[in-house]
Amino acid sequence: MAERVIPLVDHRAAALPPPLARAPVAAGTLRDARGRPLRDLRISVTDRCNFRCSYCMPKDVFDSSYAYLRHADLLSFEEIARLAGLFAARGVTKLRITGGEPLLRKGIEHLVGLLAALRTPGGRKLDLTLTTNGSLLARKARALKSAGLDRVTVSLDGLDDAVFRTMNDVDYPVAEVLAGIDAAQAAGLAPIKVNMVVKRGANDGQILPMARHFRGSGVVLRFIEYMDVGATNGWRMDQVLPSAEVLRRLQTEYALVPLAASAPGETAGRWGYAGADGRHDPALGEVGFISSVTHAFCGDCNRARLSMDGKLFLCLFASQGYDLRALLRSGTPDELIDAALAAIWQGRADRYSELRASLPPEAAHALRRVEMSYIGG
Numbered sequence: 251m252a253e254r255v256i257p258l259v260d261h262r263a264a265a266l267p268p269p270l271a272r273a274p275v276a277a278g279t280l281r282d283a284r285g286r287p288l289r290d291l292r293i294s295v296t297d298r299c300n301f302r303c304s305y306c307m308p309k310d311v312f313d314s315s316y317a318y319l320r321h322a323d324l325l326s327f328e329e330i331a332r333l334a335g336l337f338a339a340r341g342v343t344k345l346r347i348t349g350g351e352p353l354l355r356k357g358i359e360h361l362v363g364l365l366a367a368l369r370t371p372g373g374r375k376l377d378l379t380l381t382t383n384g385s386l387l388a389r390k391a392r393a394l395k396s397a398g399l400d401r402v403t404v405s406l407d408g409l410d411d412a413v414f415r416t417m418n419d420v421d422y423p424v425a426e427v428l429a430g431i432d433a434a435q436a437a438g439l440a441p442i443k444v445n446m447v448v449k450r451g452a453n454d455g456q457i458l459p460m461a462r463h464f465r466g467s468g469v470v471l472r473f474i475e476y477m478d479v480g481a482t483n484g485w486r487m488d489q490v491l492p493s494a495e496v497l498r499r500l501q502t503e504y505a506l507v508p509l510a511a512s513a514p515g516e517t518a519g520r521w522g523y524a525g526a527d528g529r530h531d532p533a534l535g536e537v538g539f540i541s542s543v544t545h546a547f548c549g550d551c552n553r554a555r556l557s558m559d560g561k562l563f564l565c566l567f568a569s570q571g572y573d574l575r576a577l578l579r580s581g582t583p584d585e586l587i588d589a590a591l592a593a594i595w596q597g598r599a600d601r602y603s604e605l606r607a608s609l610p611p612e613a614a615h616a617l618r619r620v621e622m623s624y625i626g627g
């Protein structure tokens with residue numbers, strides 16, 4: 251059989267800023283080349299997962315011959331915490347642990363503890379959250395909460411067991427994820443968000459059942475447009491169900507009113523369930539829409555992403571990251587790593603989602619990018 255070679259990750263690192271550009275940059279919040287601050291750091295802790303969602307880690311690519319990273323290649327928890335501390339000093343107030351499936355990383359509670367101990371320059375704890383497929387949550391929710399985790403986001407693509415088993419493509423039952431959500435609620439990891447990637451023709455029949463289930467439950471359900479991340483999922487525009495269409499379907503059953511964004515750089519458009527008076531009823535809750543295909547939101551994007559092997563990515567659609575692990579493991583002192591971070595962020599001009607709108611779909615998709623399972627959502 252001919253060998254199949256699929257370029258998943260561009261392992262060349264982007265060039266680190268030259269030493270001259272690494273002269274100390276005045277302390278405080280950084281702004282990129284478009285004036286955007288750095289507020290949100292997503293930390294991917296493993297490239298492995300026990301699910302094979304076809305939009306993220308399709309089975310035919312992520313099979314037994316797939317070359318995952320070796321443990322020695324992963325940043326240690328102490329290395330991650332050191333970098334996160336430097337980011338916090340530069341204005342990051344929110345940390346999200348992701349993957350792959352982050353709860354598969356052994357001893358993840360230890361990392362949670364290290365990150366929970368970090369403080370902003372003003373002395374405040376950072377908002378610490380984690381995105382998970384929920385399969386190990388029933389077992390781990392209490393330990394995560396005790397270690398200092400504030401909240402969780404659980405990915406769930408349907409309530410119907412057969413649809414869910416097809417979406418995760420490993421025949422995993424939905425009841426276990428629902429038990430994980432219950433355990434997270436009981437442990438106080440609230441407010442819990444549930445992310446549903448909507449793929450037309452696959453799980454769009456689950457939009458209304460999901461809304462019915464989570465309305466009034468305290469859980470915020472968010473619909474994510476199926477994105478053209480990575481190079482393996484065979485993304486096609488006709489499989490994207492635009493958020494406007496999801497909203498229209500919800501409105502066949504419920505009255506919804508638009509809500510203001512909760513924070514600058516917030517990725518989700520928010521709509522609240524209305525009560526009998528036509529106004530938002532907080533007891534009924536809200537839904538969110540992450541419309542990264544039909545509604546670009548690069549203008550105030552304040553997110554950076556750190557891969558499990560220590561590369562810093564400035565955009566979900568970037569093809570190369572900056573190798574911070576090389577700095578960590580060559581004994582570079584904090585001041586010089588900080589100066590490198592500052593120079594990297596100050597040079598950032600990424601705005602892929604906005605540019606995509608001006609490219610023909612095939613041209614946009616042909617750009618080679620890293621996988622979602624490598625740099626997290």
Ligand code: SAM
Pocket residue numbers: 299305306348349350351352381382383403404405445446447474475476477478479483622623626627
């Ligand atoms: N395994 C964890 C999980 O599924 O929650 C964390 C990592 S996963 C890569 C993070 C988020 O990315 C999930 O909510 C997932 O649904 C989303 N995601 C993955 N591939 C996507 C795609 N092609 N389009 C939109 N969202 C995607």
Ligand code: SF4
Pocket residue numbers: 299300301302303306307349350351383405623
């Ligand atoms: Fe795994 Fe999450 Fe990707 Fe699904 S979306 S394959 S659960 S990393």
Ligand code: SF4
Pocket residue numbers: 547548549551552553564565566567600601602603604
């Ligand atoms: Fe941010 Fe890149 Fe997404 Fe734009 S495309 S919102 S810059 S991650």
